[in-house]
Amino acid sequence: MVGDARASRPRRIPEATIVRLPVYQRILAELLRSGVTTVSSEELATRARVNAAKVRKDFSHFGSFGTRGTGYDPALLVSQIDRALGADREWPVVIVGIGNLGRALANSDGFSSHGFCIAGLYDVDPAVVGSRIGDLTVRHLDELAAAAGQQDRPAIGVVATPPSAAQTVADVLVAAGVSSILNFAPRVLNVPADVLVRYVDLSIELQVMSFFLSRRDDESLAEADGAAPIGTGGGPVGVSQRGGPPDRRPDPPPS
Amino acid sequence: MVGDARASRPRRIPEATIVRLPVYQRILAELLRSGVTTVSSEELATRARVNAAKVRKDFSHFGSFGTRGTGYDPALLVSQIDRALGADREWPVVIVGIGNLGRALANSDGFSSHGFCIAGLYDVDPAVVGSRIGDLTVRHLDELAAAAGQQDRPAIGVVATPPSAAQTVADVLVAAGVSSILNFAPRVLNVPADVLVRYVDLSIELQVMSFFLSRRDDESLAEADGAAPIGTGGGPVGVSQRGGPPDRRPDPPPS
DNA sequence: GGCTGTGAAGCAGTTCACAGCG
């Protein structure tokens, strides 16, 4: 809102905001479906379980779409968020590792919605290669390597293999020209500096929960101290949060 | 390190640190297996793709386990991290929603390792209820509700249902006495303030990647500006990071 | 000399609180 008034150029949106946009979007889409034509930051904040000021600041990073005294138009917001997220293009995704998880992902509709299409399924197990999932045939990983400098090369690679194969697969993906990798294997990946890796890691999530669970136990045992429990403000379990937003959760690094 | 010298009481470990501990632990376990008896913060940092100072500060939050001039003893670190994470206890986990994802989770060894045990699998689909996975039989969700005030009640609940069922399932989990929920459904959950929810959301991850992908495209188009690309320091793609740590990734809130 | 442990500086993200517009 200072220099550049051009609404087109996003100019530095914080990553923390980016991660919340899809959540708002989901909520807005639902409101739209139920015929709502205006929504306040307060209303959205409640549904998203965040602070209303955060909602307003998040939106302010890419424009002023609200009407003072009234609120926001869900339809407008949805389209602006789509644009900010780059959902106007379709990114081809390949999934490597067609076990239970890979299959779950392939069937998930997290892809079909919102500008992604599955461009290929890969594995190395002869028992799996050649089988069909939806209208796609699982191919051998070697064929992915061959897809290298092709015009049809994938933009995003999903690693759903056992950890022991993850680094090798990542190498193949990078060689095939992928520039973002979503890694479900519990392993830090080594990739070139210009490739983005994000991690989804069940066992980290569980261990974080374990931490808060035992923390809580410790606290109930130690019901003696001063006034506040230990946490930041009045939070119940140390850092952790009122039914949701311990907001934030890093992703592991590569090996 | 100020007042209480008692090594037992963790005294406020930042959540950001907690999330990295499992990563270090994994790396340390591997080093141990290969017979390494000492490791520097630098070495660990490289493998974890983080800054060495961060590694040292992370450990410093729960004690001084290193030897100056030498490094850390992996075995000692592993045991200390385990303790900090509360891995000395076994937390019973229930999984609700036995589709592809639920099955993948049930078969995953993210549970068996590190102090978790699957205490129950639940679904509502008659085609699934009664089937066996490993040595567990899938039960009807109603039986979970019945498990309420029991001594054997689960500590952690995993929601692996379609989004439309997620809130209902969360309610049942809370009623059954669960105090942490790991939600794989793309939906913000409403739970009481003392229940911790963490979110794992494929479509958010993809959309974040989409953002960075289009961001990058925009940048290559606009190869004109000043010296630095746009990002914080010298990072290649705005915020995003050298092959890994855009460190951080919030979780959506509940509806 | 090497590497840990840690104050202090720096930075990112959140929250407050209010000015400004409808």
Added chain:
DNA sequence: CGCTGTGAACTGCTTCACAGCC
């Protein structure tokens, strides 16, 4: 008067830089 948009304060995390111990 209500609700957005935003400077400014604040909180938490990261990084630097170095003192201290081996």
